[in-house]
Amino acid sequence: MAANATPSSRVKTLLILGGTGDLSHRLLLPGLARLIARGRAPGLVVVGSGSRDWSQDEWKQRVRDSFSSEYEAASADARRELDAAVQRSSYLQLDLASPSGLGPDLLELEPPLAVYFALPPKLTLQTVEGLSPRDLPPETLLVLEKPFGSDQASARDLNRRLVSLVPEERIFRVDHFLGMTTVMNIVGMRFSNRLLEPIWNSLHIEKMEIVFDEQLALEGRAKYYDASGALEDMIQSHLLHTMAFMAIGPPASLAERDLRDLVAATLRASSVSGDFSRSTRRARYTAGVIDGKEVEGYADSPGVDPARNTETLAEIEIAIDNDRWAGVPFILRSGKAQARTRKEAVVTFRPVNHLPEGFTGSTTLPSRLRISFNPAYLELELNVNGPADIFRLDRSTLSSKLHTSQLTPYGEVLEAVLEGNRLLSVRGDIAEECWRIVDPVLAAWRSNEVPMGTYAAGTQGPSGWESSRGSL
Known part of the structure; x- marks a missing residue:
């Protein structure tokens, strides 16, 4: 286990909000595939979400397609791990235009849960605003892509909303560039x-x-x-x-x-x-x-x-x-x-x-x-x-x-999230300082x-x- 991680923090379920989008297909899922192929995400359940009316089979095919480059170089054992991860994965059709309906679906997922906001900044904010602490299973991690807000004031407001849902130590603001x-x-x-x-x-x-x-x-x-x-x-x-x-x-x-x-x-x-x-x-x-x-x-x-x-x-x-x-x-x-x-x-x-x-x-x-x-x-x-x-x-x-x-840069990000390693997470005050400067x-x-x-x-x-x- 990596430094700064705690045994209880190992994530069992990764929910990708925006799982049908380009970020998930090109970067997140391929990065995850390399983790899985190297035995560094044992038993992880990947749940994708999106507004598209996809069947479970269509989602599994999307995951398999995103894993394809890793399949080519994988050993027989690694391929079995990748196949198992594809079969464990599932899809949730969600309308984040009405994020208040997200809570019941989250509570059905096995904790510890990491919710990855692979969404445009405005939709991320809208989704965060629609959540309440009772919507989140115990030990849930919230994982957000940069940019965090659009200026210092909006970053501060987003931080306030996030810490009203979970403690700061369970918020991961990821910077794939700084792996x-x-x-x-x-x-x-x-x-x-x-x-x-x-x-x-x-x-x-x-x-x-x-x-x-x-x-x-x-x-x-x-x-x-x-x-x-x-x-x-x-x-x-x-x-x-x-x-x-x-x-x-x-x-x-x-x-x-x-x-x-x-x-x-x-x-x-x-x-x-x-x-x-x-x-x-x-x-x-x-x-x-x-x-x-x-x-x-x-x-x-x-x-x-x-x-x-x-x-x-x-x-x-x-x-x-x-x-x-x-x-x-x-x-x-x-x-x-x-x-x-x-x-x-x-x-x-x-x-x-x-x-x-x-x-x-x-x-x-x-x-x-x-x-x-x-x-x-x-x-x-x-x-x-x-x-x-x-x-x-x-x-x-x-x-x-x-x-x-x-690993790929996103593989490094995801491994840190899965292990609860906050070293690479951008702390709230740091995110605000970057906006203050520019x-x-x-x-x-x-x-x-x-x-x-x-x-x-x-x-x-x-x-x-x-x-x-x-x-x-």
């Missing part, structure tokens, strides 16, 4: 190396950049994405949390409270720096070419309302107002339809105080540490004496692979205080962005 592997790779690297931890501060680090750029364009997500954009979809929802783990002080242990208390304290000290026209940037892609394939401009894509002025590339500079990080910019960036996919943190160290006169070559390049999240590897860029000329400094890179999970930026962007740039699909962003901020 167990990502967190432990960061924490292990930072706090087990004396080479790094004493210099992990403003005296030695010039800036830190956290990037999630992807080549993918909309890929059919216009309905959701056009109502959020890059700032809400990635930076608010995922990158701020990643930044906090990169910036926390040393925890006493890996217990969830030790880590999450430090994350919360770091975010409370965080804000977007100064004038938003200087500390934030936004843009959206126009028509272009990615890997030889023509991509239409964002504003011309089906389901997009150009009047919304939704950005597909966002960048903000965060200041962390504490002793460790005062004066160090944390630059968070995320974009779609980029020239290449990058999912990494880049730590740029300050230049040496004095370089002996007489060296040539890469004398002005600072040391950098790159932590790639997917694929998981580490690179330390250093200046060393070149092979041809002892007085010339050349760039050299030391690299190492990091731990890679056997709310002023969103307001400034909506009032057009920050201009909207453009970039061709398949490029890294508007002309001038790269040169004005360095290594990104």
Whole structure:
């Protein structure tokens, strides 16, 4: 059993609200299949729900289809486990437009129960509002997808409603981007190396950049994405949390409270720096070419309302107002339809105080540490004496692979839920802090205080962005 889990918390029934939807089919059920195939979800009963008039056989076929990629690589024993899970699964036709009718169905399910809200944010809120504590079996867990609310006030209201149903320790706000592997790779690297931890501060680090750029364009997500954009979809929802783990002080242990208390304290000290026209940037892609394939401009894509002025590339500079990080910019960036996919943190160290006169070559390049999240590897860029000329400094890179999970990101999320492991659950106050940080930026962007740039699909962003901020 994983750390932070209690024996009584092992979930026996997983109810997926929105089980007939795309999230369940593409991500949740395939992630669960890998757990089952590896014997890490013994006896779990999966119950799907939706408004569609599906028979039990139609639901079982949906589960089997979602498990298909795992069947292909599975051993005979693993296939039997997958088959058994399909046969145990069942379907509930539910109309969540009237969520007050959900209670009797929940009470029929075997506890401990986890209710996974694989729903759009508005429908999640509507469903939560329609529930009461008496509708929930003992030890029920409530599992919610990001985003949690649409601003700090709505996140606070949602949190109040959730804790009126179950205690905070039985609420799982999941962040599939920040899985167990990502967190432990960061924490292990930072706090087990004396080479790094004493210099992990403003005296030695010039800036830190956290990037999630992807080549993918909309890929059919216009309905959701056009109502959020890059700032809400990635930076608010995922990158701020990643930044906090990169910036926390040393925890006493890996217990969830030790880590999450430090994350919360770091975010409370965080804000977007100064004038938003200087500390934030936004843009959206126009028509272009990615890997030889023509991509239409964002504003011309089906389901997009150009009047919304939704950005597909966002960048903000965060200041962390504490002793460790005062004066160090944390630059968070995320974009779609980029020239290449990058999912990494880049730590740029300050230049040496004095370089002996007489060296040539890469004398002005600072040391950098790159932590790639997917694929998981580490690179330390250093200046060393070149092979041809002892007085010339050349760039050299030391690299190492990091731990890679056997599970998918959603598999890691689901395993934590099933075991009652709250380490990766986003605590209520942390969810509110993330909104507090970006709310002023969103307001400034909506009032057009920050201009909207453009970039061709398949490029890294508007002309001038790269040169004005360095290594990104």
